[in-house]
Amino acid sequence: KAGVTQTPRYLIKTRGQQVTLSCSPISGHRSVSWYQQTPGQGLQFLFEYFSETQRNKGNFPGRFSGRQFSNSRSEMNVSTLELGDSALYLCASSLTGEGNEKLFFGSGTQLSVL
Amino acid sequence: SQKIEQNSEALNIQEGKTATLTCNYTNYSPAYLQWYRQDPGRGPVFLLLIRENEKEKRKERLKVTFDTTLKQSLFHITASQPADSATYLCALGNAGNMLTFGGGTRLMVKP
Numbered sequence: 001k002a003g004v005t006q007t008p009r010y011l012i013k014t015r016g017q018q019v020t021l022s023c024s025p026i027s028g029h030r031s032v033s034w035y036q037q038t039p040g041q042g043l044q045f046l047f048e049y050f051s052e053t054q055r056n057k058g059n060f061p062g063r064f065s066g067r068q069f070s071n072s073r074s075e076m077n078v079s080t081l082e083l084g085d086s087a088l089y090l091c092a093s094s095l096t097g098e099g100n101e102k103l104f105f106g107s108g109t110q111l112s113v114l
Numbered sequence: 115s116q117k118i119e120q121n122s123e124a125l126n127i128q129e130g131k132t133a134t135l136t137c138n139y140t141n142y143s144p145a146y147l148q149w150y151r152q153d154p155g156r157g158p159v160f161l162l163l164i165r166e167n168e169k170e171k172r173k174e175r176l177k178v179t180f181d182t183t184l185k186q187s188l189f190h191i192t193a194s195q196p197a198d199s200a201t202y203l204c205a206l207g208n209a210g211n212m213l214t215f216g217g218g219t220r221l222m223v224k225p
Contacts, residue, residue, distance in 0.1 A: 103158075
């Protein structure tokens with residue numbers, strides 16, 4: 001069974017640009033969560049999607065958005081990039097997302113904003 | 115606000131010894147707690163999950179305890195090996211997959 005796939009692996013953007021990151025969950029998993037990881041703040045929850053609906057949202061500005069498609073694949077978008085958005089963005093999938101489940105993480109997209 | 119603390123300094127131990135990692139939390143009443151391992155440049159990998167009504171869980175060389183009175187979890191790796199060297203993250207959750215992670219502890223096992 002293939003794991004969680006995130007593309008691209010690395011991305012370099014400049015301030016003010018926007019970026020779209022993609023995540024393909026494990027087959028059969030319907031919940032997709034996104035996390036931001038930085039050396040200073042650690043892993044922080046961005047949002048979670050289930051059946052194309054956002055179920056939970058973390059404390060991030062509206063520049064961060066996401067969506068989920070009918071095949072459970074998910075994308076997240078960051079608009080008007082700031083230097084502080086440089087981070088490793090991780091996607092995780094699970095069967096139902098109802099808690100008490102282990103998360104399967106992808107290897108992440110390393111975003112550098114110059 | 116919720117706060118999760120893990121030893122920020124690296125933990126260095128000798129091969130064969132037991133590594134014990136600590137996770138303390140405040141202002142939180144989690145329904146469950148998870149431990150993950152993360153290697154450089156990779157995403158976290160799930161290790162163990164323990165629920166609020168459980169005191170201890172074991173899996174091979176791994177053991178986790180959960181004390182909701184002390185608001186603390188201990189993670190043990192027995193007979194540690196150099197391959198166990200990694201960063202270990204604890205994460206707390208209630209409903210859904212909205213996990214709150216600690217900052218992680220880097221474990222170095224020396225041969």
